[in-house]
Amino acid sequence: MLFLFLAITFSTLMLFAQESHPGQPQLNSREISEGSLPVIEMQPPDVAALRIQDQQQRAANLPMRMGVNLPIEFKWNEGTVLSKTPGFITRVFKIRTRGAVGLGLYFSHFHLPVDARLFVYDPQQQQVAGAFTADNNADNDRFAIEVIRGDQIFIEYTCRAEDADRSAFTVNEILFVYTPMVFTGNNSALPRANSDCEVNTACSEGDNWRNQIKSVVRILIKNGSSSYWCSGTVMNSTAVDFSPLILTADHCAMGWGGEYASASDLSQWIFYFGYETPSCSNAVVEDSKSVTGAVKLASSSPSSTDGSDFYLVRLKNAIPPSYEPFYAGWSNTGQISNSGVGIHHPAGEVKKISTYTQPLGIDQWGANAGTHYTVVWSATENGHGVTEGGSSGSPIFDNQGRVIGQLTGGDSGCSNLAGADFYGRLSYSWVSNGNADSVQLKPWLDPGNIGLTSINGAYNENRAVARFVADTVVIAVGSIVTFTDNSLGSPQTWSWEFEAGSPSSSGQQVPPPVKYLWTGNFNVKLTVSNQYGADSLVRENYIRVVPRLFPNPSNGHITMMAGNNDSAELQLIITNTLGKQVYTATGLCKGERFCTLDLSGLAGGIYLFTIIGNGDVNTTRMVLLGN
Numbered sequence: 001m002l003f004l005f006l007a008i009t010f011s012t013l014m015l016f017a018q019e020s021h022p023g024q025p026q027l028n029s030r031e032i033s034e035g036s037l038p039v040i041e042m043q044p045p046d047v048a049a050l051r052i053q054d055q056q057q058r059a060a061n062l063p064m065r066m067g068v069n070l071p072i073e074f075k076w077n078e079g080t081v082l083s084k085t086p087g088f089i090t091r092v093f094k095i096r097t098r099g100a101v102g103l104g105l106y107f108s109h110f111h112l113p114v115d116a117r118l119f120v121y122d123p124q125q126q127q128v129a130g131a132f133t134a135d136n137n138a139d140n141d142r143f144a145i146e147v148i149r150g151d152q153i154f155i156e157y158t159c160r161a162e163d164a165d166r167s168a169f170t171v172n173e174i175l176f177v178y179t180p181m182v183f184t185g186n187n188s189a190l191p192r193a194n195s196d197c198e199v200n201t202a203c204s205e206g207d208n209w210r211n212q213i214k215s216v217v218r219i220l221i222k223n224g225s226s227s228y229w230c231s232g233t234v235m236n237s238t239a240v241d242f243s244p245l246i247l248t249a250d251h252c253a254m255g256w257g258g259e260y261a262s263a264s265d266l267s268q269w270i271f272y273f274g275y276e277t278p279s280c281s282n283a284v285v286e287d288s289k290s291v292t293g294a295v296k297l298a299s300s301s302p303s304s305t306d307g308s309d310f311y312l313v314r315l316k317n318a319i320p321p322s323y324e325p326f327y328a329g330w331s332n333t334g335q336i337s338n339s340g341v342g343i344h345h346p347a348g349e350v351k352k353i354s355t356y357t358q359p360l361g362i363d364q365w366g367a368n369a370g371t372h373y374t375v376v377w378s379a380t381e382n383g384h385g386v387t388e389g390g391s392s393g394s395p396i397f398d399n400q401g402r403v404i405g406q407l408t409g410g411d412s413g414c415s416n417l418a419g420a421d422f423y424g425r426l427s428y429s430w431v432s433n434g435n436a437d438s439v440q441l442k443p444w445l446d447p448g449n450i451g452l453t454s455i456n457g458a459y460n461e462n463r464a465v466a467r468f469v470a471d472t473v474v475i476a477v478g479s480i481v482t483f484t485d486n487s488l489g490s491p492q493t494w495s496w497e498f499e500a501g502s503p504s505s506s507g508q509q510v511p512p513p514v515k516y517l518w519t520g521n522f523n524v525k526l527t528v529s530n531q532y533g534a535d536s537l538v539r540e541n542y543i544r545v546v547p548r549l550f551p552n553p554s555n556g557h558i559t560m561m562a563g564n565n566d567s568a569e570l571q572l573i574i575t576n577t578l579g580k581q582v583y584t585a586t587g588l589c590k591g592e593r594f595c596t597l598d599l600s601g602l603a604g605g606i607y608l609f610t611i612i613g614n615g616d617v618n619t620t621r622m623v624l625l626g627n
Contacts, residue, residue: 024119025125025156026084027082027154027156028125037092039096039152040072040095041097042072042097042174042176043070044176045068045070047178053065062228063228063229063389064348064388064389064390064392065179066178066181066228067179068225068227069173069224070173071225073170074171074172075167075170076157076168077164079155079157080092080093088161089158089161090156091156091158092154093154093156094152095154095155095171096151097151097174099151100151101178101179101180102147102177102183103148103150103174103177104145104146104177104227105145105153105171105174106142106144106172107169108141108142108169108172109141110169111141111167112133112137112168113159113166113168115134116157117131117132117158117159118131118133118157119155119156120148120153121153122148126149127148129148138293140267143169143268144220144268144269146270147177155171173225195414196383196414197383197384197385198352198385198386199353199354199383200351200352200353200382201353202276202278203280205382205385209341209397212395212457215233215234215325215457216231216343216351217233217234217271218275219269219270219271219272220348221252222265223265224259230252230392230393231344231390231391231407232247233246233247233248233395234246234327234328236330238448239448240458240467244291244315244318245312245445246271246294246314246315247312248310248312248392248393249309249393249406249424251305251408253311267292270292271294272289273291273323274324275351289320289322291317292316294316295316296311296312296313297312297314298444300424302439306371307433308426308429308432308433310406310441312444319460321461328397328402328403328457329401329402329456330404331400331403331404331427332430332453332454333454334427334428340398341353341354341396341397342354342356342377342391342395343397346387346388346390347388352385354385354387357378358378360373360374360375361374361375362425363422365408365409370428371424372424372428373425374410374422374423377421379417386413386414386421392409402455402456402457404425404426406424408422455537456537459532459533462530463489463530463535464488464490465487465535466527466535466537467485467487468485468526468539469483470524470543474544475543475561476547476548477517478618479515480513481501481513481516482513482514483511485510487526489532491509491528492531493530494506494508496511496526497526499522499523500522501514501516501522501543502515502517521541522544522545524542525538525539547561548611552620554623554624556599556602556624556626558596559595559596559597560594560596560597562588562592562594570587570611571611571612572584572586572588572612574608574610576606577605577606577607603626606622606624608620608621609621
């Protein structure tokens, strides 16, 4: 039986939600202040020299470095023994690196035994990360925890007495944060001098984008000995399987020397969800939720900067439902959006929203044309959103709320409101960076090769997701189409709209066959809903209705399209302008959708072709050119 204190939980202002479990540390804040635990003192880096390097990195469009990783070899059995519960042993470690804004931990050989509990916290226990358990063990024995405020942290490890000598973890790097940060329950998110124009997503500018806001994450990037801030988006796919896909920028994974984050580094990336203020003016973050670890799926161009600058990963663990993630929809059409927003974490701060009200431009970042959108942001009610370091990788949404690109960089800022920003185009990222799956978005966002050019976002709450197919999409005028509902999420209601069809609408799951009496290309729309919400799918120009006879005019060799009923026998009657029958035939196109008529023996002129079959009669005016 586990010890009772594991049933006690901290308030949301004190407990991180990083894939953790209920519980509280053995050591309380009073004991910390009164005690004299030995300190592991780490030599701080030269922050002034780091800031000079950062200026050069920003000029080279590298991601915003927020800290450096100090090497250390500190094992689970080197702490001070503090045992209060029979049958269990607790060890406590205190680490200090003077001058740090915050400290994070990177673990190797992380493999906690069953019933072990690990906590990390600041001296006042205003931030408590954990409890971490065997459920946090990864296949490569790597782990990382969120940044804890201040320049000293406590590590508390409890295990069963029989596991006291069993290897549990090694702290192999300390993340020394030297840039300003927001911490849970802390007022440190007051506007910086160069960011006072930014707009919190809680403001009115975000009212029409509440779902999209929940798709944007802050990413703590690890790349070798440095850590960076970037932004990203939880992405939906046509499979609607809610695989935890995150889209960010390729350059976010690139370090100072041009090296890319390794698979080991990726396993220690931290993705923050819902990192935003509860109100427009309040800068306090009430809670913080995160997931650790990812696997790279694809990127725009690992050896070049001439592509569309995308980087797609899949989280190693599912996103907890309590995080309420929104899986963002997308569009790969490349069409120009006239309005929309960008949502991002500038400088690793709380989530911000920037608004554009003028059409996007098309430009390039490197040598290849058409790789990027350009945007100039607009003033809004509560400020003038722009982007900054840390915003890299964040999404730009079109006026339908769909992702159409991710941020590469640009010139905008609170001191340059008219500066343009560049977003790698999702339409280019789809297949244009190369032929391999590893440089395309399509294999991952459309894994079933359905061919949709856009999809809506969705919550993973068994929501209804609209999907349908037609038995054919090219038909002869007067023919019928049968539609099949393939929607997901157990819909309870269906609403079909058939442009130019008869019937033009239906409220049934299985609609009646739809007849098309006019030629042209027509849309079909399906809206489905259940107790969790509604979703619509529009397939534009989905049904193509063509003449039964073509070409027109003709030299006498005419193709007849029979429609859907392959077994029907069609009758053709041809009359001239005087109403005289000049040709008749029966049994045409039996078992075939297409058949060819040789009418070269008729003189040139205008004729009326009447086709009888499929339950109707249709007459078409044809011009024969003659010999």
